[in-house]
Amino acid sequence: MVVVGLTGGIGSGKTTILEYFKTLGIPVYIADVEAKALMNRSKIIKRKLIDLFGEEAYKNNRLNKPYLSSKIFNNRELLSKMNAIVHPKVASHFKRWLKKQNADYVIKEAAIIFENQLQNQYDFIITVVADEDLRIQRVINRDQTTAEKVKSVIKNQLLDAEKVKMSDFVIINNDLDDAKKQAVKVHKKILQKIKS
Template sequence: MIVVGLTGGIGSGKTTVANFFKTLGVPVYIADDEAKKLMNSSKVIKKELVAIFGSKAYLDGLLNRDYLANKIFTDQSLLQKMNKIVHPQVAKHFKEWLKKQNSDYVIKEAAIIFEHQKQAEYDRIITVVATKEARMKRLLKRDGSSRARIEAIMANQMPDSDKIKRSHFVIENNLLEATEKQVLETHNSILESLKI
């Protein structure tokens, strides 16, 4: 069984692409979703986050996401500290999840594979791209964020052109029908490569 990384910039539509792979019967692990769950359920993470961010990091036992988002948005060092706490726990959780899967390949969706130099952990990497305007439109609708905040997040991420150079597959997610077709083609290419 091989591990295929699925990545792409904010608003590129990684979840949409992941869902198309799920409909093909491919097990999918969404790292961000699992990280959020672990930040609420792991005593180790809770203890360490409270040590850094203070008691306001949690409200009624649940992660105070707005409070943390504001803290890390204005201080990159806090973001790095948080990642050092959360990422190893997510990696451990993924390994446990992987043991339970039974398929030719699995997909691990993670936004910052290249930014954190984690590409060696994957057998293949798929990058999802979309036009800047399509991404902006999705994010304004989904998050209710300001254009300026979205621009700032995009500026912090590696450009698509760099990700494309390092990827095995690229899926353009601008029109759903075309995206679904590319997912099927990519799926077939991965299965074909495993026969060799």
Template sequence: MIVGLTGGIGSGKTTVAGFFKKLGIPVYIADEEAKRLMMISPEIRKEIIQLLGQDAYTIDGLNRKYIAAKVFKDKYLLEQLNAIVHPRVATHFQNWYKQQDSPYVIKEAAILFENGGYKECDFMLLVTAPMHIRIERLKKRDNSSIEEIKDRMKAQWSDAKKQALADFSVENIYMDQTKEKVFRIHNHILLRITRNW
């Protein structure tokens, strides 16, 4: 069974995914795998340079700040970049998924609703947090400006729109409460699997 885990940027998806991992559930972080594939695949590299220019890569590898500045201000470029990367990540996920031996797995991705990936999941879990908390987290994490953060947020659906399609949701403000909610959701999923709901 596949449980999709998503949420707006800065909501704390990776934190929630980490709690599932501690419960022994295999977790696939799509954004991390996308970055890794963008680094190691010569085909992806070539296509990204054709789309965004030579500056998309530096001597150290992927120029994430440059790429983000280009695609989050241009919907067409973002769609083209996603069209290059997402099919490769989807194939990589399927290969990973076949190797897992667990009642369910977590697939964590930022735009599971936006790209239609939620349709391949059995359940959807939405992680939310108030806007001011998300902005503070992103300023600390990425050293991003408010303008950069808002550009990235504009590329994602609102929480209200996602909520309508989610089976579960976790408001991720206080770690203890988040951990407890994850534990309850985990047990609920196991119960549903056992009873074949």
């Protein structure tokens, strides 16, 4: 099974592009969504996160996202310890999911493919990019946050130009209709590469 990675910075519109690939019949796995689900479901992850962050990591038996975000926001060491707990579980969940798929290829969305040097896990990589002002506005609208907070996240992510250099395909998502047309072209190219 061909696995295509899809990545891009915060507010680039990865989810929108993924939804469009779904309409083309491509199974989609969103690592971040599955990670959050596993953090709530898995007793092992829960126990390890409480050991790491304390009892406040969970509130009413649900992941306390604001608390965890505040803890890892400027603490790379804590972030990597949390990732070391969660990522292996997500990886094995993805393998099980992959076995159940029946398509020419699947897309696995992960925001930090290049940051974590995971590009060798994919046959092809699509990077979604958009103008920074637009990205900031999208995240402000989506998360009811501030431009400063969004900019600090962008600062912690690899520059789009760096991601583009390492990608097989790029979708510029400043205009939705145009981005959809680009997605169709990418889809066709991937199918061609698989068949050849």
